Amino acid sequence: MKKLGRFYAGLMYLLLYAPILVMVLYSFNAKKSTSTLSFSYGAEKYTFGHWYREVFASGGALIPLRNSLILALLTAFISMVMGTLAAYALYKLRLKYVKRVITSVTNIPMMNPDIVTGLSMMLLFATTFYVMGAGGTGFATLLIAHVTFCLPYVILSIMPRLRQMDKNLPEAAMDLGCTPIQSFFMVQLPFLAPAVLSGFVMAFTLSLDDYVVSLFTSGPSFETLPIYVYNMARRSVPPSIYAISTLFLVLVLGLLILSNTMQSRLEKKISSHSERTQKNQ
Numbered sequence: 001m002k003k004l005g006r007f008y009a010g011l012m013y014l015l016l017y018a019p020i021l022v023m024v025l026y027s028f029n030a031k032k033s034t035s036t037l038s039f040s041y042g043a044e045k046y047t048f049g050h051w052y053r054e055v056f057a058s059g060g061a062l063i064p065l066r067n068s069l070i071l072a073l074l075t076a077f078i079s080m081v082m083g084t085l086a087a088y089a090l091y092k093l094r095l096k097y098v099k100r101v102i103t104s105v106t107n108i109p110m111m112n113p114d115i116v117t118g119l120s121m122m123l124l125f126a127t128t129f130y131v132m133g134a135g136g137t138g139f140a141t142l143l144i145a146h147v148t149f150c151l152p153y154v155i156l157s158i159m160p161r162l163r164q165m166d167k168n169l170p171e172a173a174m175d176l177g178c179t180p181i182q183s184f185f186m187v188q189l190p191f192l193a194p195a196v197l198s199g200f201v202m203a204f205t206l207s208l209d210d211y212v213v214s215l216f217t218s219g220p221s222f223e224t225l226p227i228y229v230y231n232m233a234r235r236s237v238p239p240s241i242y243a244i245s246t247l248f249l250v251l252v253l254g255l256l257i258l259s260n261t262m263q264s265r266l267e268k269k270i271s272s273h274s275e276r277t278q279k280n281q
Helices: 002-026 050-058 062-092 095-112 113-130 141-165 167-174 179-210 212-218 225-235 239-280
Strands: none
Touching: 050 141, 050 239, 062 141, 062 225, 095 141, 095 239, 113 141, 113 212, 141 179, 141 212, 167 179, 167 225, 179 225, 212 225, 225 239
């Protein structure tokens, strides 16, 4: 049974990561055609890493990449702050029925299809602009839309950590002279830090990757990298798209590794601090 389980797990990993590996290999392909995969650059006009240099030399993808990074960072930061406060308020809510209703409503954006979220946000912005006589869609509408669908994921990542927290911890801090605000920032927030960081990374990757919602809520003045890549793929699929996607992959992997490293360090600090506290008691 163990061998069968390992074979099944290996097959699943192969199905998941083989397409990504093929994309990475084709980003270094010596030819434009996907019918052949060659790394022979002897007499070819292309050199190793040519498609990566073309991405940065043309400059066409750099502006959408910058836009996506700015949007993802702002979305992750705002979602992290709002999600932490919302999760804490939901945790402190004593009315169980109201808490269940709010939790269910909060989870709706996660279950909604992206096209439903995008269409509803587009109609909301169009109605608002018509009533207020304001301008069209752009960076502000994109930011609002991204925060809207990223916020539930941040709340979902923080709530289990809140349930693990000792309920006597805030009271002990206030008994030692802390105000409720000081207790939150000095005692409870450090305990929640790994979950808050996980929510930040999740919001960042969701915003960076989004296409459908961005398509409905963006304007001609602000184009994200997924929209740029999809627009290029409509006409043809140049190898530079494989290079852009590989860079995207490396960025997300680097962010995940950094997040896991920071989370493990925070967990060690929290555990060592709790051990020292127990010894002192």
